[in-house]
Amino acid sequence: MQRVAVVGSSGAGKSTLALALASRLGVPCLELDSVFHQPGWTELDEPTFRSRVGAFVAGEAWVVDGNYSRVRDLVLTRADTVVWLRMPRPLVMRQVLWRTSWRVLLRRDLWNGNRESLRKAMSTDPRTSIVAWAWQMHGKYDDVYASLMDDRWIVLSSRREVAAFLAGCGA
Numbered sequence: 001m002q003r004v005a006v007v008g009s010s011g012a013g014k015s016t017l018a019l020a021l022a023s024r025l026g027v028p029c030l031e032l033d034s035v036f037h038q039p040g041w042t043e044l045d046e047p048t049f050r051s052r053v054g055a056f057v058a059g060e061a062w063v064v065d066g067n068y069s070r071v072r073d074l075v076l077t078r079a080d081t082v083v084w085l086r087m088p089r090p091l092v093m094r095q096v097l098w099r100t101s102w103r104v105l106l107r108r109d110l111w112n113g114n115r116e117s118l119r120k121a122m123s124t125d126p127r128t129s130i131v132a133w134a135w136q137m138h139g140k141y142d143d144v145y146a147s148l149m150d151d152r153w154i155v156l157s158s159r160r161e162v163a164a165f166l167a168g169c170g171a
Contacts, residue, residue, distance in 0.1 A: 001025065001080060001081045001169070002025070002027070002060065002061040002062075002080055003057070003059075003060075003061060003062055003078050003079050003080045003081070004018075004021060004025075004062070004063045004064070004079060004080070004081045004082070004083060005063075005064050005075045005076060005079040005081070005082045005083070006018040006021070006063060006064070006065045006066075006082075006083045006085065007066070007067050007082065007083070007084050007085070007141070007145060008067070008084055008085030008086060008087065008141065009085070009087065009092050009134055009137055009138045009141055010092075010096055010130055010134040010137065011092040011093065011095040011096025011097075011099065011130075011134045012085035012086075012087040012091075012092050012095070013085055013087065013095065013159075013162065014065045014066070014085055015031055015065050017065075017083065017085065017162055017166070018031065018063045018064070018065035019063075019065075020166055021063050021083075021166065021169060022062075022063040024166065024169045025061065025063065025169065027061040027062050027063060028056075028059070028061075028062050028063075029062070029063045029064075029065065030053070030056050030062065030063070030064045030065070031065045031066060031111070032053065032064065032065065032066025032067075032068050032071065033066060033110070033111055034110075034111040034112070035049060035052050035053060036049055036066075036068060037110070037111045037112060038112055039112045039113050040113075046070050049068075049070060049071060050070065050071055050074060053068075053071040053074055053075065054071075054074050057074055057075055057078045057079075058078075064079070067137075067141065076148065079152065080152060081152055081154065082152050082153045082154070083153075083154050083156060083165070084141075084145050084149075084153060084154070084155045084156070085156055085162070086141075086142070086145075086155050086156065086157050087156075087157060087158070088157070089135075089138050089139075091158075091159075092134055092138055093134060093135065096130060096134040100116055100130055103115070103116045116130065
């Protein structure tokens, strides 16, 4: 396991798993959100996004966290392992609500100086609210990823399975 893609719904724990896995494997980690979301929540244009992600995944060993269809082909073609965090919707929603609440309260910088706001978090528009996005996209990933699965894929559906997977990766 040298090139790992971590996918799943927002709030499933992708970033947490990706960072822990990269640390255990001693490889660099790339959170796709940190590349795509530029200052002021401006979206990076697709050619530049693909170029930056392509340069990263050209490396010999890495972990990439994210679900962007714009670069999915680049990441999945090079990945020797794909970990799908297929967590139940109640767990995902609890985690995304908890995480978003803390980010708003602590005014925590995410990527490139961006922060989540209470107004956006409470919006029902999935293009604005990560909470609404997580709710809307949860089931859609089942269709997408089920059609892409092959022998490289590992599906984890609980925190216990994630812990066991990480324990099996060694220190």
